[in-house]
Amino acid sequence: MAPKVKPAILKGTRDFLPSQMVKRAYLVDTIRKVFERFGFDPLETPAIERWETLSGKYGEEGERLIYRFQDRGGRELGLRYDLTVPLARVVAMYPHLPKPFKRYQIQPVWRAEKPQKGRFREFVQCDVDIVGSSDMLADAEIIAVVYAALTELGLQGFKIKINNRKVIRGMIEVAGAPIEQELDIARAIDKLDKIGVEGVRKELEQRQIDKAVIERILDIMTLRGSDESVFAAAEKVLGTSEAALEGLQELRQVFEYLDLLEVPTGVYELDLSLVRGLDYYTGPVFETVMEQPKIGSIMGGGRYDRLIGIFTGQDIPATGTSIGLDRLVTVMDELDAWPIQTETRTEVLVVRFDPELTPLYLHITQTLRKSGFNTDFYTGKKNLRGQLGYAKDRGIPVVILIGSDEAQSQSATVRHMPTGQQATLPQSNLIPYIRKLLGKE
Amino acid sequence: MAPKVKPAILKGTRDFLPSQMVKRAYLVDTIRKVFERFGFDPLETPAIERWETLSGKYGEEGERLIYRFQDRGGRELGLRYDLTVPLARVVAMYPHLPKPFKRYQIQPVWRAEKPQKGRFREFVQCDVDIVGSSDMLADAEIIAVVYAALTELGLQGFKIKINNRKVIRGMIEVAGAPIEQELDIARAIDKLDKIGVEGVRKELEQRQIDKAVIERILDIMTLRGSDESVFAAAEKVLGTSEAALEGLQELRQVFEYLDLLEVPTGVYELDLSLVRGLDYYTGPVFETVMEQPKIGSIMGGGRYDRLIGIFTGQDIPATGTSIGLDRLVTVMDELDAWPIQTETRTEVLVVRFDPELTPLYLHITQTLRKSGFNTDFYTGKKNLRGQLGYAKDRGIPVVILIGSDEAQSQSATVRHMPTGQQATLPQSNLIPYIRKLLGKE
Numbered sequence: 005m006a007p008k009v010k011p012a013i014l015k016g017t018r019d020f021l022p023s024q025m026v027k028r029a030y031l032v033d034t035i036r037k038v039f040e041r042f043g044f045d046p047l048e049t050p051a052i053e054r055w056e057t058l059s060g061k062y063g064e065e066g067e068r069l070i071y072r073f074q075d076r077g078g079r080e081l082g083l084r085y086d087l088t089v090p091l092a093r094v095v096a097m098y099p100h101l102p103k104p105f106k107r108y109q110i111q112p113v114w115r116a117e118k119p120q121k122g123r124f125r126e127f128v129q130c131d132v133d134i135v136g137s138s139d140m141l142a143d144a145e146i147i148a149v150v151y152a153a154l155t156e157l158g159l160q161g162f163k164i165k166i167n168n169r170k171v172i173r174g175m176i177e178v179a180g181a182p183i184e185q186e187l188d189i190a191r192a193i194d195k196l197d198k199i200g201v202e203g204v205r206k207e208l209e210q211r212q213i214d215k216a217v218i219e220r221i222l223d224i225m226t227l228r229g230s231d232e233s234v235f236a237a238a239e240k241v242l243g244t245s246e247a248a249l250e251g252l253q254e255l256r257q258v259f260e261y262l263d264l265l266e267v268p269t270g271v272y273e274l275d276l277s278l279v280r281g282l283d284y285y286t287g288p289v290f291e292t293v294m295e296q297p298k299i300g301s302i303m304g305g306g307r308y309d310r311l312i313g314i315f316t317g318q319d320i321p322a323t324g325t326s327i328g329l330d331r332l333v334t335v336m337d338e339l340d341a342w343p344i345q346t347e348t349r350t351e352v353l354v355v356r357f358d359p360e361l362t363p364l365y366l367h368i369t370q371t372l373r374k375s376g377f378n379t380d381f382y383t384g385k386k387n388l389r390g391q392l393g394y395a396k397d398r399g400i401p402v403v404i405l406i407g408s409d410e411a412q413s414q415s416a417t418v419r420h421m422p423t424g425q426q427a428t429l430p431q432s433n434l435i436p437y438i439r440k441l442l443g444k445e
Numbered sequence: 446m447a448p449k450v451k452p453a454i455l456k457g458t459r460d461f462l463p464s465q466m467v468k469r470a471y472l473v474d475t476i477r478k479v480f481e482r483f484g485f486d487p488l489e490t491p492a493i494e495r496w497e498t499l500s501g502k503y504g505e506e507g508e509r510l511i512y513r514f515q516d517r518g519g520r521e522l523g524l525r526y527d528l529t530v531p532l533a534r535v536v537a538m539y540p541h542l543p544k545p546f547k548r549y550q551i552q553p554v555w556r557a558e559k560p561q562k563g564r565f566r567e568f569v570q571c572d573v574d575i576v577g578s579s580d581m582l583a584d585a586e587i588i589a590v591v592y593a594a595l596t597e598l599g600l601q602g603f604k605i606k607i608n609n610r611k612v613i614r615g616m617i618e619v620a621g622a623p624i625e626q627e628l629d630i631a632r633a634i635d636k637l638d639k640i641g642v643e644g645v646r647k648e649l650e651q652r653q654i655d656k657a658v659i660e661r662i663l664d665i666m667t668l669r670g671s672d673e674s675v676f677a678a679a680e681k682v683l684g685t686s687e688a689a690l691e692g693l694q695e696l697r698q699v700f701e702y703l704d705l706l707e708v709p710t711g712v713y714e715l716d717l718s719l720v721r722g723l724d725y726y727t728g729p730v731f732e733t734v735m736e737q738p739k740i741g742s743i744m745g746g747g748r749y750d751r752l753i754g755i756f757t758g759q760d761i762p763a764t765g766t767s768i769g770l771d772r773l774v775t776v777m778d779e780l781d782a783w784p785i786q787t788e789t790r791t792e793v794l795v796v797r798f799d800p801e802l803t804p805l806y807l808h809i810t811q812t813l814r815k816s817g818f819n820t821d822f823y824t825g826k827k828n829l830r831g832q833l834g835y836a837k838d839r840g841i842p843v844v845i846l847i848g849s850d851e852a853q854s855q856s857a858t859v860r861h862m863p864t865g866q867q868a869t870l871p872q873s874n875l876i877p878y879i880r881k882l883l884g885k886e
Binding site for chain 1: 449461469512539545555557566577702755790824
């Protein structure tokens with residue numbers, strides 16, 4: 005019989021088989037716990053949004069990537085493209101939500117991208133935002149919770165870069181560029197990581213920016229040194245711009261709060277070249293870059309005090325960030341940093357050796373389950389060797405074998421798959437023995 | 446300033462604000478843990494599937510409810526409609542998955558329904574399936590894991606009804622109806638719960654079934670009594686049908702395994718009128734009905750030995766079930782059975798009374814977080830009274846107040862919001878005191 009339908013999947017989307025899912029669930033559970041520890045509450049929004057909600061929020065290029073369709077009633081709809089615009093809609097729809105509204109949201113988003121390595125049409129974002137606070141403490145909380153989450157995962161070797169859109173604006177003012185070119189210039193600066201200083205210079209030249217202006221911008225954005233020396237230099241060079249001074253003052257506050265929130269100094273730094281692509285940022289912006297291993301950005305965000313006003317008619321300050329789950333999986337894989345068994349959630353397989361003994365097998369299976377072990381009982385048709393192969397293929401670490409001899413003497417043979425070691429012991433000793441084997445003591 | 450976009454949501458979809466999300470996350474976490482306890486592994490599949498994958502699987506009426514659209518390349522796509530067809534596709538695409546493949550999957554599905562009370566366009570299914578075992582033990586495991594999950598949630602007052610499609614077929618044969626009418630008749634019987642015996646009789650009459658046949662069917666399907674008496678009666682009445690006898694024999698095995706898996710006898714029952722709507726079931730079918738409170742079906746499933754063959758070209762036996770998350774929320778609400786604080790995940794709010802004391806507040810906040818309390822620090826602009834209102838509105842049970850006097854004497858005032866009780870104690874005693882207040886000892 006030939007298959008009627010070739011089994012296939014849309015390019016750029018993925019199935020997460022158990023060995024992937026176990027990892028992803030571990031990350032999500034850990035991140036969630038840290039978000040909650042910082043007083044953030046969970047939120048979920050629908051995958052399908054009305055087109056009006058999504059349209060006009062992501063820039064021309066972004067909007068083209070929204071999965072758009074009509075329902076049978078001819079209504080224009082689109083799939084969730086990020087978690088920030090739905091949050092803004094929620095805040096506007098439920099005006100009585102207590103504010104500051106601290107919410108986290110971990111859901112997939114969809115983008116009609118051309119699929120390529122590391123770029124997907126469906127991927128999960130882990131967002132954390134504070135809506136209704138203009139205090140720099142809110143921005144510091146966002147950075148601190150990300151630091152805590154990454155640390156909880158055992159990660160080091162990352163750097164949190166911090167800047168302020170007001171400083172970018174001031175830099176452009178002071179350099180003498182017309183303010184209409186602000187977004188254009190900002191977009192060019194944003195590429196520094198990818199194309200280097202020379203690349204940014206060329207980009208700016210192509211945009212008809214005056215050469216002297218370009219040099220002044222490059223000078224400022226590449227200021228390096230201790231945070232204090234960069235602050236001091238920037239305050240001096242940008243001293244004629246009110247926006248820049250306000251932005252720098254905000255950042256000094258953020259840094260002070262980060263210290264109080266016990267984020268170690270070496271973890272974050274002032275980086276005057278950081279822009280963050282999205283147009284809607286209005287204040288502090290931040291990005292976490294993995295340096296060891298060199299994976300690039302694993303989190304980005306910032307303050308967006310004017311986005312929610314599109315829905316409410318009244319500006320509500322907000323700040324937040326998004327952690328990319330896929331990047332985190334890559335980092336953990338490269339560092340081999342998983343503190344858990346990642347192949348399967350199942351810890352014990354009870355082998356079906358002699359079908360006559362099924363009642364005994366099921367009794368032992370149930371006893372183990374009630375003792376907190378994730379336990380499977382084999383329901384297929386393979387022989388003993390096949391069943392051991394099954395445990396190996398799934399990555400189940402402990403196998404329990406009971407033949408008629410063992411049944412007679414109320415004993416059981418326990419095989420530890422990773423080492424191949426086997427021991428026969430009284431059935432009454434199974435639980436402490438397995439607990440030890442699994443390192444669950 | 447007027448809003449540029451009216452904030453609105455597609456009818457039939459929902460935002461889950463924190464007070465809903467906390468409940469849903471509790472259910473999902475509990476169910477997931479039980480699924481894993483029984484040796485099931487997690488799987489996730491993409492929201493967007495190729496149209497060929499979805500088409501022709503859900504019957505004419507079902508297919509019309511699939512959200513269907515084209516991507517920019519003109520490819521026909523659809524949104525996930527259930528979790529069973531994607532599972533079948535996965536099994537076909539990854540032939541090396543160890544079998545039996547025991548997987549659970551908790552994800553939203555979409556249906557272009559006319560929205561009405563209790564019927565949604567996006568809702569979450571919790572599925573658990575065993576692929577690659579034709580053993581009745583697999584069916585029993587599915588029923589047992591559902592029983593364990595509902596019990597773990599503290600639920601009682603439910604009944605698991607069990608039947609077999611082979612028995613339905615045998616019943617139709619024995620009653621003397623032509624086999625082409627099997628699905629038609631089955632669909633009419635399926636409505637018994639909703640329209641009663643009289644209703645089913647009318648439905649069958651409308652379908653031009655012979656009156657004597659109808660009466661014989663109604664007689665058999667309404668057999669009631671102890672499981673053993675229904676088994677005995679059915680074996681007698683249906684004794685001339687090989688299919689029926691095979692089906693009944695299978696069910697006897699399922700019942701035996703349920704006993705070995707320690708599912709109490711009163712929880713499940715043989716119900717010869719149970720059909721389960723979907724066309725693809727081939728063996729045992731089951732449904733869990735909430736009787737106290739009367740919510741109706743909260744879980745349904747069965748064996749489908751021929752669905753996967755559509756993708757593989759070769760039949761692979763499979764059985765499984767789906768628990769509806771929304772129904773469970775309703776049941777827990779009606780029974781007021783939540784064993785957790787449901788308004789928020791946040792346990793403690795540190796009030797910002799005197800901005801000068803922010804360093805102290807943040808120190809205490811961080812100390813509480815490190816001690817495992819979900820702790821928020823207020824970042825808004827309200828005064829003390831406003832901040833207490835904020836804690837009340839969010840449902841945060843513990844508030845910590847420190848003014849300059851308390852700061853001076855290294856003490857803190859702790860307010861328990863549900864009772865309004867307040868106590869002032871040394872800051873060094875905060876942790877055990879709050880632990881006690883929250884019943885976390």
